[in-house]
Every structure is written in structure tokens, then in C-alpha cells.
Amino acid sequence: QKEVEQDPGPLSVPEGAIVSLNCTYSNSAFQYFMWYRQYSRKGPELLMYTYSSGNKEDGRFTAQVDKSSKYISLFIRDSQPSDSATYLCAMTSDDKIIFGKGTRLHILP
Amino acid sequence: EPEVTQTPSHQVTQMGQEVILRCVPISNHLYFYWYRQILGQKVEFLVSFYNNEISEKSEIFDDQFSVERPDGSNFTLKIRSTKLEDSAMYFCASVDRGPYEQYFGPGTRLTVT
Numbered sequence A: 001q002k003e004v005e006q007d008p009g010p011l012s013v014p015e016g017a018i019v020s021l022n023c024t025y026s027n028s029a030f031q032y033f034m035w036y037r038q039y040s041r042k043g044p045e046l047l048m049y050t051y052s053s054g055n056k057e058d059g060r061f062t063a064q065v066d067k068s069s070k071y072i073s074l075f076i077r078d079s080q081p082s083d084s085a086t087y088l089c090a091m092t093s094d095d096k097i098i099f100g101k102g103t104r105l106h107i108l109p
Numbered sequence B: 001e002p003e004v005t006q007t008p009s010h011q012v013t014q015m016g017q018e019v020i021l022r023c024v025p026i027s028n029h030l031y032f033y034w035y036r037q038i039l040g041q042k043v044e045f046l047v048s049f050y051n052n053e054i055s056e057k058s059e060i061f062d063d064q065f066s067v068e069r070p071d072g073s074n075f076t077l078k079i080r081s082t083k084l085e086d087s088a089m090y091f092c093a094s095v096d097r098g099p100y101e102q103y104f105g106p107g108t109r110l111t112v113t
Helices: none
Strands: A004-006 A011-014 A019-025 A032-038 A045-051 A054-058 A061-066 A071-076 A085-092 A103-108 B005-007 B010-013 B019-024 B031-037 B044-050 B053-057 B065-068 B075-079 B088-095 B108-112
Touching (some): A011 A019, A019 A085, A019 A103, A032 A061, A045 A054, B005 B088, B019 B031, B019 B088
Parallel strands (some): A011 A103
Antiparallel strands (some): A032 A045, A054 A061, A061 A071, B019 B075, B031 B044, B031 B088, B088 B108
């Protein structure tokens, strides 16, 4: 079983829709959970991180962690064409970050 | 806003040659990382570096790889004898505390022919 699983997409949604992106993981030692956004041929950009279970909101973005189910989510409200990118989940328990493969998201104007 | 910079943006080299990829982390950051991303695949951790020594490395980071912080600003990744499969984007990242708030550079595209 892979440590971090993420549906690669692509996921296409109309502008203004709520987007839900998800990852599952197998290592119960993970404590920090991050979401990165990556535009084509650019470096990943940190959107949010959470520690342990629960929700965290930042503007249009909400990160959710369910450690009992080993499942994390990122919700994007009022999606914009500029949100079109690849979204990477990542997690760590020490100094080594494990990334998901990324979900390609297209917001259709 | 401070940012991580990387040079060169694109490096082409022949198989068997040595390459050095350079990174300038954000100035007050203390932890430094290298990652690679083969085209179409996920970002993979290579190595973390703190207090002038390697703190963690992956199985990818074998004897062909080395890292160095030769002065107070640069952080380098050396590949001694490049292979075709080393072709990838290499990203440097830095953080001032913990592993979770990493800032990535724009990457160096390494092409081994």
C-alpha cells in the first residue's frame, strides 16, 4: 500500500463551484498535513498546513483532517479560473515530507 | 517578499558528468531540503540539512549525491556521475522552524543526455 494516495484527476469544475480534493494515507505516525499548489513547471507553493485532526480555514480554502479514517481534504469555495493548477497533499511525522501525486484541477470560466 | 532562488533554471549535461545545482534559501531559515520531480510523477524527498549536516535522506539519495552549504547563503546539490534517470526537476526548499512550512524555489530542470 502506498503511503499517500491522491487521485490524479483531471478534475474539471465550473467557475464558482465548490471543489473538494482528497488524499488518503497509511502511516498513522503522520502529524502534519499540508496542501501545496503547483502551477505548470513551477515549484510547489504552500497553501495551508494543519496539525492533527480538525478543520482549518483560510479565506476560500478549508483543510480538513480525519486521523481516524486517515483521510484529508481541501475545499475551495467560489472557485476561480486562477485556481487551475495541480494540488499536492503532503504529510510528515519528522523531517521527511511525503507528497501525493497531485490532482490536476481545471476551473472552467 | 523573500523567496528561495535556484540556478541554473535549466542544465543539460552528458551522462557520467558531474553537476552542481545551486540554491539560495530564505536568509533567516535554518532547515534546507532538496526534492526531485520526474516529469509527470510526484515530488520526491531527497535530503534534509540542518546545522551543517544531513538530518534525513531518502533511498534515492545514494553515494552519487552530496549536499553542501559552502557559505552562509548557498546550498548546493552535487550529482557526481549523472545517469539518464537523473533527468528531473530539482527543487530546493527552506523553512525557519519545523518541516511543515517549507518554501520552495522555482526548480532546476536537469536533462541528462
